[in-house]
Amino acid sequence: MGIGKEFQEFAVKGNMVDMAVGIIIGGAFGKIVASLVADIFMPPIGLLLGGVNFTDLGYTLKAATVDAAGAEVPAITVNYGSFIQTSLDFLIVAIAVFMVVKGINKLRREQNVEEKAAE
Numbered sequence: 001m002g003i004g005k006e007f008q009e010f011a012v013k014g015n016m017v018d019m020a021v022g023i024i025i026g027g028a029f030g031k032i033v034a035s036l037v038a039d040i041f042m043p044p045i046g047l048l049l050g051g052v053n054f055t056d057l058g059y060t061l062k063a064a065t066v067d068a069a070g071a072e073v074p075a076i077t078v079n080y081g082s083f084i085q086t087s088l089d090f091l092i093v094a095i096a097v098f099m100v101v102k103g104i105n106k107l108r109r110e111q112n113v114e115e116k117a118a119e
Helices: 003-012 015-048 080-118
Strands: 059-062 076-078
Touching: 015 080
Parallel strands: none
Antiparallel strands: 059 076
C-alpha cells in the first residue's frame, strides 16, 4: 500500500480531525494550567516563603551594563524561579492526564467484564 493511500485512509477515517481537536484542546488546557499555577498556586506559596515572587527568582551571572555608545546591555541571569513554576505546570498536567487515562482504563475494564458476562 502506498504512502498516499495510507494517508488518505488516515484522513478519511477521522483520525486526523480527532488529533487536531486533541492538540487544540491540549494547548488550551496548557494555558489554563499555566494560569492556575502562576495566578492561584504560586502567590500563596510565595507568601508562605516570606513574600517571594517566583518569577523574580534568579541568579545574576553578569550585571547589566552600559556600553560605550550609551546603550544598556541587559543582565545575564539564570531564572530558576521560572523553572520552578514551569515544573509545577508540568506536574499538574501530568497528574490530570494520568487521572483521565486511569478513568478510561477503568471504563474499558468494566466494559470487558460486561462483555465476558454476556458471553
